Every structure is written in structure tokens, then in C-alpha cells.
Amino acid sequence: MIDAIDTFVREYGVLAVFAGSAAEGESVAIVGGFFAHQMLLPLWQTYLAALVGTFVGDTAYYVFGKRFADHRWVQKMRTKPGFSHAMRLAQTRPRAFVFLNRYAYGLRLLGGVCCGLAKIDWGTFLIYNLLSSIVWATVFVGIGYFFGLGVEALIGDALHDHQRVIIAVAIVLAVSLLAAIVVRKVMAREKQSES
Template identity: 30%
Template sequence: MDFQQIIQDWGYLALLIGAFLEGETIILIGGFLAHQGYLDLPLVMLCAFVGSLAGDQFAFLVGRKLGRGFIRRRATLRVRAAKIYRWLKRYDVAVLLGFRFVYGFRNLTPFTLGATGFSPLRFAAFNALGAAIWAVVMPLLGYIFGKAIAAFIDDVKNYELLIIAGVIVAASIYGLIWWVRKRREERAAAVAADLPPELVEAAPDEPKSA
């Protein structure tokens, strides 16, 4: 998928949707395109802020409504939710402000917080502050390294086959690691001790997952 072409065709709407859906890549490219003169950097940051704020607030609200049963029924998800819960108990504010920067946990973190009954007002406050930080940092990274990215794109054209082979090898290794981790997570029976009871204990009419 050519994110650069999508942004050029759809402009700030693409950035807004991308930020809503956990779009670090599309926001970085937005910063790069601002460096190239196609977009306005402050507007890129605004789209990143609004999309990120709305996306994570939505995930939190869904977690409050549906999260408990959803997490209970999925062993793999319970493992990841347990990590988030441990991090929150240990680092608190750092987690609330920094979860957007941890790949794979951005949408799950607010979802889990909603499921655990975390304070909606406290989450909303930290969500706004964290979204503001993320919306400044990510576009700036794309903007500051614009020249390096442009040079890299030129190099890609000269080494396409080598890069494609490298990507295939890297994807295969990643797939193997993911499969091994998934198998381990599914066998992690002790994970329940790290979660609050409401995410582990089934309701009277709801059977516990094996």
C-alpha cells in the first residue's frame, strides 16, 4: 500500500483516519510530505491530535461496554492485558502518556483500561495530554528526517530486489517469532493472577474459557 500516494490524494482526511486507526506510519509520512511542501506541518499535527484523541477515547468506551467479556474469552488477549495492567500498577503516569509509542498496544491499552473500570475523567485528561505529545513528536520525526527519507527512497530504486529479499526474510523471521510467542501465551495459565478479578472470573451464566 502506497501511503504517500494515499495522503497526496486524500490529504488531511487520510491523516485523520490514519491517526484514529493507530497510524504511526501515515503520520510520519505526513510529516515527511510537510517537509516536501505538500502539506502544512501544523495541520498535520492537528489531524494527528484529533484522530489519536478520538481513536483512543473510542477504544476506552468500547472497553467499558464490552471489554470484560471479550478479554475473559480470549487467553492470548488476557496475556497482553495482564502486561498492560502490570505496567499501569508499576509506572502509572508513564503508561498513560506513553502507550501510543508502544507498537501493538495503542488500541489495546485504552480498551483494557476501560474494561478494568479505570476512571473515565482521569483517562480523558491523560488521553488529551498524551495525544498532544504524540501529535507533535511523530510528524516532527517525519519532517526532521525528510531529507534522509528522500535519500532512502532514491536508494530503494537502485536496490529493489535486495530490499525485497530482505523484507521477505525479515517477515519470515517475524512470523516465526510471533507464532512461538503466541504458543507460549496460550499456555500461560498463571496469567490470571496479574489481572483484576473482573477480567478473569466469569459471570454466573458465563462459562470460563479453558
Template identity: 30%
Template sequence: MDRVLAVLVALPPALVLALVFLLPALEASTFLGLFVPGEIAVLVGGVVAHSGRLPLWAVIVAAVAGAALGDQAGYLVGRRYGRGLLARTPRGRVRSGELRRALDLVRRRGALAVVIGRWAAALRALVPGIAGLSGMPQATFTLANVAGGLLWSVTVAVLGFLAGASYRLLERRLGLGGEAVLAVIVVVVAVWLWRHHRAARRTGPARRG
């Protein structure tokens, strides 16, 4: 994970912005979110925005657009292909508990599940398709999708921006080089993602209990 983050931060700003759009867009539409969480690109976009190479608003707009369009595509696939969608989920990456959790969340929470599900990588990849499969009205899903995507994108991008701000200050006060600051940012973001993933897995069994 740390190598991926280091490579992303070092990319040209235009390419970072493209990834900020693409990774969230592909999470639910192609199940990429089961392998690579979209927040990686958005966090890095926030860090790059703090460096002055990208405006923060552009990172947020790209993230919102990618998240909303990708989940909308996932919803339409689920609505059209129904149960076949579940049969195509990569079983090596999806535990039966995660699939049941997504199904249960949509059944109990409806449109709110679309907003809640965005905060866990596995749910983010599965909930849109399951929402389409469940027969949730498209207008209802779209409203929840845009609202959830906006909240998620702003939060994650600002976290990345604040991480960049914190370690730029550390660089000035301690005389650290740019490479050291980058290394610290990579470690902090990687730990944040790891803890977020663990917390999401722990809440699954707790809710089922």
C-alpha cells in the same frame, strides 16, 4: 506495507490529512490498529508536509485529534460493555500474551499505561478499552490520553518530516529523480515500522519474565 505507503504519499494533500485523522481515530475504537498501524498515515503526513503540500502543524493537529477522539471512544466502549469487549477482539490478530500484557500494563501503571501503550500498535488498540473496563476515572484517562496523543503525534509527524528533508537533500546532491526519492522514503519508513513492531513484541516476553 511499502505499497500502502507509496499509495498514501501519492494521494491529494486533503485526503492525506483526512487519513492522518482517521487511521489513529479508528485504531482503538474499531481495533483497526491491530491490522494497520496509525503511524503509517502520520509518517506520510510528515513527508507530505516537507514537500510543502501540507503545513506540519495541520498534520500534528489532525493526528492529535484523531488519536485522542479514537482512544476516548475505545475507553467508553470498554467502560460500557466490559468483558464483552475482550470477547470481540479479533483472535487471529491478538495473541493471548498481548492481551495479558495490556491488562497487566493498565493494572500496574494506571494512567501512565495510556501514555506508554500508545507506542506499540497492539497496545494502542487494546489499552483504551481495558482502561475503561478497569474502572479508571474518565478525567484521569482523558488527561493521559491527550498528553500521550500529543507526544506521539508530534514525534511521528516530525520523523516523517525529517525523512522527507533528508531525502530531498539526497535528491539534490545525487541527482536522483522524485520517484527514486519516494522509493527510498517508503523503504525507510517501512523498515522503521517493522523494527518498531519487532521491538514491541520482544519487550512483551521480557516484561512477563
């Protein structure tokens, strides 16, 4: 079983980093960096997949907000907690909002749609989205890579296949749990301020 997972990571890991980074992919980018340190994935391909994935994902959300403002899905998003606050930020501080939006875990899709609805021009969006994508990929793939260095120092030079999988699962669970706690607190605070 572990050999099959190892083979899967080697063959499809870069594609998974791209797909995960296009969504809410911090944990995927971190795991990709960890696997790059373990030499299961090439570092430069992992980094590029995270960068392009996050850029394409946020651009798709932006286009959706810009082109489909009347779609029922977008109308439903407008009722979510935090939407009015995100929209206000997108309108008053468009450059900062585009750059920082991808760091608001759980709100990235909503923020991308807000960028399109706020009528942020293409040039501004693309430049700040690219700059943010570069920083995001560097930070999260780098965290995974340097986490691999720390684990190697604790466990030894060569991690066994089962240890890699356990560590990768632990990374995903830890990041997801932390993100869920942060999102829950932000949403609770937002509901209180809207009341």
C-alpha cells in the same frame, strides 16, 4: 499514475493522517510529516490531524472497554498474550499506562480497552490521553518532517513526484517491519513469562 497519487495526497492526505492516527498510525503520521515537508500537506493541519486522530482513537477504545466489557470481542481480547500484563499495569499505574500505551505498537487497541476495563476515571484518562496525544503527534510528524530535510540534503532541493512516493512507501514498510519485529519479540517474551 504518480500524478494521480500526488493529487490524492494533496486532497485526502490530511484525512488519511487522521484516520491512520486513530488506528496504529505511527507510519501514517511519519509519512504525513514527510509530505508536509514536501509541501504537499500543510504542516499545522497534518499535526492537528495526527493529534486529534490519535486522541479520538484511544478514547474510542477506552469507551469500548468501559461500556462493552461483556461483548464477545472484548472477551476474546482477554485471551490474547499480554492482556493480563496490560490489565495489571492499567490497574496499578493508570496515569503512566494511559500516557505510554500508544507507544506500544500493535498493542494500542488492547491497551485502550484495558483502560476502560480497569475503570480508570474519565478525567484521568482524558488528561493523560491528551498529553500523550500531543507528544505522540509532535514526535511522529516531526520525525517525518525532519526525515524530509535529510532526504532533501541527500537528493537535492526538489524531490520528484516518483521519489516522494517511493520514499513514502519505504517509510511505511520500514516502520511496519520494525514494529512487527518488536511486537513478535514482546509477545514471545510474554508467552514465556506466562508459562
